[in-house]
Amino acid sequence: MTTSYNGRLTSLSHGGGCGCKIAPGVLSDILKAAPMRNLPAALLAGSDNNEDAAVYQINENQAIVATTDFFMPIVDDPFEFGRIAATNAISDIYAMGAQPLFALALLGMPMQILPLEVIRQVTSGGGSVCNDAGIMIAGGHSIDTVEPIYGLVAIGVVDPKKLKRNNGARAGDSIILSKPLGIGILSAALKQEVLSEEGYQEMIALTTKLNKPGVALSQLDGVHALTDVTGFGLAGHLLEIARGSHLKAQVNWHAIPVIQEAVEHVKADIFTGASTRNWADYGNEIELASDIALWQQNVLTDPQTSGGLLISYAPEQEAEVLAILNADGFNSAQKIGQFVSGKGLSVD
Incomplete structure (x- = not known):
């Protein structure tokens, strides 16, 4: 991390994107120190199960x-940084089935x-992403910090009967992932200045x-x-659904969409430290087939900035789910x- 601006925003921070997140186990310990009490019935979802x-x-x-x-x-690129951070923040509204x-x-x-x-x-x-989402930035807060930080508070609305949580999966449900994995790996390659222009453009388009x-x-x-x-x-968020729903997730490695250039980089041992921290926190809940290599494990734990939707649905609605995704x-x-x-996650 530098103390002067050389045109590279990433040089001013020790981490980037969702790879900055505190590890799930540590976060859980922090939240235990201030448990939520006397919750009103109107609070339909809070910090339980990492909603x-x-x-x-x-x-x-x-x-x-x-x-x-x-x-x-x-x-x-400061403009793209702003776009990615805003897209990522609004995603949590869509992930509840809500309209921002x-x-x-x-x-x-x-x-x-x-x-x-640069700040502008x-x-x-x-702001450009909020415009794409059909919403406005109505205010906010700014401070002078050591490292550059940007994001949003996003507010949305949903019919309670249509609310989708991460603890409602049912035995027999199928699982769809809407975006390919590998964003964290591409970001690590970018920091090491080995990411191709095509890989960079794919990273921007997805995030x-x-x-x-x-x-x-x-x-x-x-x-x-x-x-x-x-x-x-992917593994961490699958486990959140599995734990909350008291079920086991079974995943076929060969069905998981992965960015091709990310595969090339992770095979060359280019990945984020967050991937290693993720595995240390929840790897004991995962059964990997004997032929799953370390690089594949690092893809499963790769932190996704503005990643895709993870959808648990009745198999008979697969055509409708895919039609909605493909139309967009x-x-x-x-x-x-x-x-x-069962419980946990298995990957074959």
Whole structure:
């Protein structure tokens, strides 16, 4: 990490994107120190089971959905950093099946290091994504920090009867992943200056694609659980659904969509430290087939910044789920496994 600006935002931070997240086990210990008590019945979702957002019911047909997400730069281009951070924050609204309403900006910048024009580009990038989502940035808060930080508080609304949580999976459900894995690996390659221009453009395209299908998916009764894949990796977020639903997730490695260039880099031992921390936290809950190599393990735990939706649904609704995803350009969406009785995660 440097103390002067050389045109590379990533040089000003010790981590980037959702790879900045505190490891899941450590986060759990922190939250235990301040348990939530005397919760009102109107609070439909809180910090239990690491839900994507808090949900508070205000009447029979409406509940407010609130979330916040922010991180340090995953790319050097300030406009694209703003776009990625905003897309990632709004994703948690879509992951609850909710419609976003508005956002508040969270901005922390090293004011003595970064030119004002660079900071303006970050906020402009975030604003452009909010415009794409059909919402406005209605306010926010800014501070002078050591490392650059940007993100949003996102507010949405959902019919409580259509709310999708990460603990509603049922035995026999199929699992679809809507975006390919490998974003964390590409970000590590970018930091090491070995990411190709094609890989960079794919990274930008994936991390700035809004998870809008979450709204339409919430209307399907056969969609039982929904979340997005972010800093804890595919394995971590599958385990969250499995734990909350008291089930076991079974995944077919060969069905998982993975960015091809990410495979090349991870095979060359280029991946994030967050991947290793993730495995240390929850690897004891995972059964890997004997032919699963270490690089594949690192893909399963790779932190995804603005990753895809993870959908648990009744098999008979597969055509409808895929039609919704494909209509919005999620052409890499694949069925990757199913939920069965038991606990944990197995990968064959």
